Amino acid sequence: MDQAEFFGKIEEILDSDPGTVSGTSVVQDQQGWDSVAALSLIAMIDESYGVSLEGTEIFGCPTVGELFALVQDRAKAA
Amino acid sequence: MKRAFIRAIEYYLPDSTLTNEQLVERFLDWSPEKIVDKTGIRSRRVVSQSELASDLAVAAAERLFQGGVCDTAGIDFILLCTQSPDYALPSTSCLIQERLGIPTSTGAYDFNLGCSGFVYGLSTAKGLIESGQAENVLLLTSETYTKHLDENDISVRAVFGDGAAATLVSGREADSSADEQRIGPFVFGTDGRGAPRLILREGSLREKAEHPDQPGAKLHMNGPDIFAFTLKQVPASVNALLAKSGKTMDDIDLFVLHQANKFMLEHLRKKLKIPEEKFVYALEDCGNTVSPTIPIALSRAATDGQMRSGDLVMLVGFGVGYSWAATLVRWG
Numbered sequence: 001m002d003q004a005e006f007f008g009k010i011e012e013i014l015d016s017d018p019g020t021v022s023g024t025s026v027v028q029d030q031q032g033w034d035s036v037a038a039l040s041l042i043a044m045i046d047e048s049y050g051v052s053l054e055g056t057e058i059f060g061c062p063t064v065g066e067l068f069a070l071v072q073d074r075a076k077a078a
Numbered sequence: 079m080k081r082a083f084i085r086a087i088e089y090y091l092p093d094s095t096l097t098n099e100q101l102v103e104r105f106l107d108w109s110p111e112k113i114v115d116k117t118g119i120r121s122r123r124v125v126s127q128s129e130l131a132s133d134l135a136v137a138a139a140e141r142l143f144q145g146g147v148c149d150t151a152g153i154d155f156i157l158l159c160t161q162s163p164d165y166a167l168p169s170t171s172c173l174i175q176e177r178l179g180i181p182t183s184t185g186a187y188d189f190n191l192g193c194s195g196f197v198y199g200l201s202t203a204k205g206l207i208e209s210g211q212a213e214n215v216l217l218l219t220s221e222t223y224t225k226h227l228d229e230n231d232i233s234v235r236a237v238f239g240d241g242a243a244a245t246l247v248s249g250r251e252a253d254s255s256a257d258e259q260r261i262g263p264f265v266f267g268t269d270g271r272g273a274p275r276l277i278l279r280e281g282s283l284r285e286k287a288e289h290p291d292q293p294g295a296k297l298h299m300n301g302p303d304i305f306a307f308t309l310k311q312v313p314a315s316v317n318a319l320l321a322k323s324g325k326t327m328d329d330i331d332l333f334v335l336h337q338a339n340k341f342m343l344e345h346l347r348k349k350l351k352i353p354e355e356k357f358v359y360a361l362e363d364c365g366n367t368v369s370p371t372i373p374i375a376l377s378r379a380a381t382d383g384q385m386r387s388g389d390l391v392m393l394v395g396f397g398v399g400y401s402w403a404a405t406l407v408r409w410g
Contacts, residue, residue, distance in 0.1 A: 053306060054306040055300060
């Protein structure tokens, strides 16, 4: 899954329009973000990459672009 | 040698319900459909102000005795799993012994575990029976988590409900031709780093020591971190148990996981590639009742025919602690 698809998946989770999420977006500041969206994001990352991130690790990423980089690093390490 | 087996399970849910429609009156950003979509729960049972874990446990046990499978005189050990005991002391199991009229020659104690508690209770009951220390263990799991909840916290109020289950674990002589254990083997796990992720500080001695002037917070749950924990530990436990028992996924007739919420269960089911017909859901009308969820699910699966006599059933409990455990049960 490339970066654009990853952003698209996050848009689906947030129920927001295509193009809303970019590499500089802060996931917690997005419209539609709540604890349920956090669970869905963890599930999506697990399903797509086989990587289980804790909530604190997700919140530790300042932007969605950095989250994508973290997921890719973990997927390679696994 | 005696082998322990589950002889009977009964459960009791309190009368009052809390529906999604009632919840959204307070949480205006939510809809009943969104709650059921994310949790799989339409309503929960909630105790009254005067109703306690002992009352629920006694009601569940009375159903067991009314069923005629055993009388109170036959019980020689009571195990009560609860995190909402009537008192810090004495042990609530002692109060229950008296109320049920179980002989004073019985052993009894409480143990403090949450969602993993039923599997741990089976392990202890099996140990008591197969080592010859007891013949009929009354394993009670009873919780009133709703008393621990912040009424303004939708993430916990949407999930937890109250309830109790009474499970009779007995021994019978091993049949030489089919000398298989009926409960076990077990795998366990504990990781105290998870303690702050699901914790009740209110009323604790730690809280009084550190903040003498504050009452302490109600139940705190970090849902995303707990979900991440289950994604790692539940599949690992399932695989460890298969390896330990020499079984494969195909050998397992039914999987009964702790009924945390449907979102989590559905994700675990798919991750483990378990077909839907081999997986039990029992939370739509009662929510996550903590340690009673697995026996409630077993009882319902037996009643509705999803689980049949002779089935090999995998049980997995996981949650607060973090604490987890898994075992196999040969039903019937």
